[in-house]
Ligand code: PRP
């Protein structure tokens with residue numbers, strides 16, 4: 195695994211909240227709000243290198259040259275369903291971001307992603323695109339999602355996940371070496387059902403209370 199494009203967010207608040215999410219007794223309501231809080235905290239790290247430009251403002255005292263974000267703003271692109279749980283936290287940081295959606299589900303037998311929806315905002319090629327999904331397991335879903343946004347013109351993409359398996363990180367690094375990956379945990383491995391071990395179970399089911 196190449197550590198150059200993999201960033202572990204080891205902030206204590208993120209780690210503490212993730213531990214509560216992993217607990218099988220944590221209710222959907224709490225799971226959802228913790229994912230929302232972590233997404234905001236991770237988003238702070240993800241946006242650390244956004245480019246700035248000078249702008250002149252008139253303060254009550256005098257004119258001052260200050261900084262503002264340069265160029266087009268972000269696009270947040272959740273992978274349905276579980277990625278939806280990361281959108282609001284990111285939008286609280288960058289309220290002007292546009293939101294695209296990618297519908298993918300993992301076939302329960304083959305574990306391969308099946309595409310069912312894609313809608314992107316305009317000018318995607320000029321935006322930093324944050325593809326988000328809490329789980330990077332085999333990496334099939336995130337790799338396909340990144341391929342879909344690239345096909346529509348995106349040039350600058352970051353992947354934000356919560357829990358990653360080594361297999362998933364390696365797949366993204368193989369398929370998309372230009373994409374920076376951010377995760378709150380790098381877990382041990384995948385089990386025979388391609389679930390992350392120890393992981394936190396099925397993220398979509400835990401967010402939405404389905405089974
Ligand atoms: C989960 C998860 C990822 C994918 C990860 O979604 O949210 O999208 O699996 O697995 P992979 O890295 O092996 O592709 P799922 O297919 O369960 O769909 P859902 O969010 O609609 O429940």
Ligand code: URA
Nearest residue numbers: 331389390395396397
């Ligand atoms: N999808 C999930 O929601 N959890 C896993 O551990 C793997 C895929």
